[in-house]
Amino acid sequence: MLIRRPDDILPSEITPQRVWQSRRAFFAQAAALTGAAALPGMASAQTAGQPKLATVKSSYTTMEKLTSYKDAATYNNFYEFGTDKADPAQYAGKMRTRPWTVLIDGAVKKPVTLGIEDILKLAPIEERIYRLRCVEGWSMVIPWAGFSLSTLLKRVEPTGNAKFVEFITDMQKDTMPGLRQSVIDWPYNEGLRMDEAMHPLTLLTLGAYGETLLNQMGAPVRIVVPWKYGFKSGKSIVRIRLTEQMPRTSWMKSAPQEYGFYSNVNPDVDHPRWSQATERRIGEDGGSIFLQRKRKTLMFNGYGDQVAQLYAGMDLRKNF
Ligand SMILES: Nc1nc2c(c(=O)[nH]1)N[C@H]1C(S)=C(S)[C@@H](COP(=O)(O)O)O[C@H]1N2
Ligand SMILES: [Mo]
Numbered sequence: 001m002l003i004r005r006p007d008d009i010l011p012s013e014i015t016p017q018r019v020w021q022s023r024r025a026f027f028a029q030a031a032a033l034t035g036a037a038a039l040p041g042m043a044s045a046q047t048a049g050q051p052k053l054a055t056v057k058s059s060y061t062t063m064e065k066l067t068s069y070k071d072a073a074t075y076n077n078f079y080e081f082g083t084d085k086a087d088p089a090q091y092a093g094k095m096r097t098r099p100w101t102v103l104i105d106g107a108v109k110k111p112v113t114l115g116i117e118d119i120l121k122l123a124p125i126e127e128r129i130y131r132l133r134c135v136e137g138w139s140m141v142i143p144w145a146g147f148s149l150s151t152l153l154k155r156v157e158p159t160g161n162a163k164f165v166e167f168i169t170d171m172q173k174d175t176m177p178g179l180r181q182s183v184i185d186w187p188y189n190e191g192l193r194m195d196e197a198m199h200p201l202t203l204l205t206l207g208a209y210g211e212t213l214l215n216q217m218g219a220p221v222r223i224v225v226p227w228k229y230g231f232k233s234g235k236s237i238v239r240i241r242l243t244e245q246m247p248r249t250s251w252m253k254s255a256p257q258e259y260g261f262y263s264n265v266n267p268d269v270d271h272p273r274w275s276q277a278t279e280r281r282i283g284e285d286g287g288s289i290f291l292q293r294k295r296k297t298l299m300f301n302g303y304g305d306q307v308a309q310l311y312a313g314m315d316l317r318k319n320f
Helices: 017-034 069-074 087-094 116-121 149-155 194-198 250-254 304-311
Strands: 101-106 112-115 126-133 138-148 164-169 189-193 203-208 222-224 237-243 278-281 294-296
Touching (some): 069 138, 112 116, 116 203, 149 194, 149 203, 189 194, 194 304
Parallel strands (some): 101 237
Antiparallel strands (some): 101 112, 126 138, 138 203, 164 237, 278 294
């Protein structure tokens, strides 16, 4: 599925193993010089002292310049804590992330409730640098840590009826001030078609920047689907439900004309209120988002070689 000839690989795409290794070597060297931790984010980022997460390398990674840890940790969408970009960093600290369980049920032979400690031990945790493109027109490059969601889904043995996967975020009335505003229908829920959920790029995410996730980034476990707009990547997940019917997601309910189920990053299909042809990379030129140069948005956020075949024969204007 991800096998390509090396000359097909654009610099902005999946990094070949060799390049990855020299990148690691570079950071290890830089760390030796400065005495800092050998994290890929170290060049641009200070970390916050979350518990460290031991990771193994992954070939599912880009080699673009990382967004700084500070930007990734303070410019967030997590409406449970308010709609301002600064709200999650300010208010998410009170969210309880232990004990934490994830119920996996629905069209599966072996429904299960897993504690977060068990999930952390399920498979080697890979570091994967992914672009994340928000539907609002900005993007980041983040070194996530986790493993393919498919590893977890295979364990519960999906039945033949499993056509979709729904992700449901926790609702903590006492710690999430945003729940008092009815901007969307809580709990936040998102969904994928089964083949999208089983695609190796779909990441069950447990960390970022070499550490466990900050609350505002979706601790203790979230989804990251790099070829779709950021809102498909639900945070702080407590339930994964396999279904026969396409789930109605929070965003589809709140604005069906604007947010479709697929929501693949697509520069040719504009949002009804703005173009999707370009994006600004957070922090790229220093200062506010409005100072960043515009970059061309790539089809499927640059992951087309990996995922385009999932949509063969589909009209992506209709299935937006
Ligand atoms: N539960 C929940 N998950 C969410 C959101 C949200 O408001 N609530 N916002 C989404 C949006 S719009 C984006 S762009 C990404 C942002 O992730 P980040 O803050 O880690 O960059 O999270 C997504 N996941
Ligand atoms: Mo977003």
